[in-house]
Amino acid sequence: MRHLFLFLSIVFISNTVFSQNEFNKWSIEANLGVNKPMGPLTGGYLSPTLNIGHVDFGGRYMVNQFYGFSGNFGFGSFSEAKDVSPEFKTDYLSLSLSGVWNIGRSLSFETFTKRFTVLGEFGVGIGSLKSENRINSEGKLPDFDPDYVYSFNSSLKGLYSLSNRISLQGTISMIVNGRQRYTFDGNDFNQIGRPLVPEIPFVHATATWWTGTVGLNFYLGKNETHADWYIQEDKYATKEELASQIGGIKDMLKDSDGDGVPDYLDKEPNTPAGARVNSFGTTMDSDGDGTPDHLDKCPFLPGPSSTGGCPVEKIVEQVDYLRKAINDGFVNVYYAFDSDKPLGYSTSAANYVSNFLKKNPGVSVEVKGYADELGPEDYNMKLSERRAKAVYDLLVASGVDASRISYKGYGEDTSVDKSSADARQMARRASFEVK
Incomplete structure (x- = not known):
């Protein structure tokens, strides 16, 4: 009891002595x-x-x-x-x-x-x-x-x-x-x-x-x-301090290289114009051949830079390689948290699929929407379907016949570590499956 009284006395005295004097x-x-x-x-x-x-x-x-x-x-x-x-x-x-x-x-x-x-x-x-x-x-x-x-x-x-x-x-x-x-x-x-x-x-x-x-x-x-x-x-609440805070936020949200990723998140702040980047603003090299996708004539087929990133040998049935790259999840459209609007840096993936469909009129594609594991499961199912529908609309708008495209929401992607912010970002996506 004596210790409790001493503790409460110290708290009260401290609060009195150190409380604001304004x-x-x-x-x-x-x-x-x-x-x-x-x-x-x-x-x-x-x-x-x-x-x-x-x-x-x-x-x-x-x-x-x-x-x-x-x-x-x-x-x-x-x-x-x-x-x-x-x-x-x-x-x-x-x-x-x-x-x-x-x-x-x-x-x-x-x-x-x-x-x-x-x-x-x-x-x-x-x-x-x-x-x-x-x-x-x-x-x-x-x-x-x-x-x-x-x-x-x-x-x-x-x-x-x-x-x-x-x-x-x-x-x-x-x-x-x-x-x-x-x-x-x-x-x-x-x-x-x-x-x-x-x-x-x-x-x-x-x-x-x-x-x-x-x-x-x-x-x-x-x-x-x-x-x-x-x-x-x-x-x-002074105007000067408020203006300073707003200025700091504006500086943080700048996108100096125009790749769709703000500077404070961009790990590659000088990305060349038109380059495909991931959610961290880093230039993508999907086939790992050393030639970035925006310069690679065959972005999903490894090859030397002397041939524009394409294999030296004659490419047979290129459609099968492209189909594999798309179906294996190398081509994705990404979204911000709780959003069904594609992130700017990833819309080039939809353009890539559109070009593939136009060059191969005999194939069709399914757009598959996903969400991370945050939030209610039924809500995430609906969100994933809206994400798939957004990409469907992009493909139709690009000139692909709607009869060749289907879309479906698959809800939460439970294959990633939901405790990792980076993993959750990769789960918020729309993927493709060539039929």
Whole structure:
């Protein structure tokens, strides 16, 4: 228990010492208004709906712009409803300590107003009630011994900023007294039956009353604003800083070599114009013969650079080699996460298949869409079909007869390591199968 207390003390002190100093933390307040004893009251005794006669003073310390502590001292009197109740008058004093929650800051009221906020308070207190005509243990009048109580207090405060130093405050409070011996009017005991002993014992009977007040908050400190109105985001909101952030984003998204891969992801920032690249902006060499695809006359058949990347020997049934390259997954169109729009660098794969179909009118092709394993399975199935349809549309738009093309979504590609971002990128694709 001692270690827990020490830990909580260190946390509180650290939070107080190292909390932000851009705002003032202390304030004092003065309020006046009405009260209403809800019960218990002696039969036949009534109080007015709004009884003018409550005054309170308080001080508050905010640890940060969201939470703090407050203390309050109040006094006033309850009296009868004129002409409908017997006369009575009960004076009271109250002293409380509460925790404070700035509801307005927590709910970001500043997005629609910077001059109004709401505080919630809950705490405990002590108090006393003294009735001028209160009965004693023998049912005789008067008995001026105060009735001492403890209480649970809750308040809701609306604050409207008049300046950096003053705010207008409206408060509604509910107080539940514990161990109250007498009714609020003092004419009966707050317990079943009357005791037979001379002294009224302290009983654990409760009583409830309300107050409604209007007052002023005065903010103390050398800073420009108080925690009630402090908005942390304001320090980032200058036009110069915003312009700088936007400029940095624009620089990051530049694509200097025009290959469709932004510079911050491009591992080959000087790719030649027209070159086929992968998702990292690196020039592709599909057949691994040292001649990049955009210069290789036979991009899927290895050969020396002297023959434009084609084999030296005579190529027989080239369609079979091209069919194998396509069906083995060397030709793919790739997509960004949760997108059915082909990435710019990979649309050349669709052009390659289009040229193949035009040169080989006797074959047809199926476009096969895939998705990575992130997200719901049924959603990914639909996404994969939209990706396949997008490539189908590209092929039709390029002049290939739609009757030679079919498309289908195959859902998630579970053959890759879904924990790897690079592997997931390779899964987000549309492949081809020559029929």
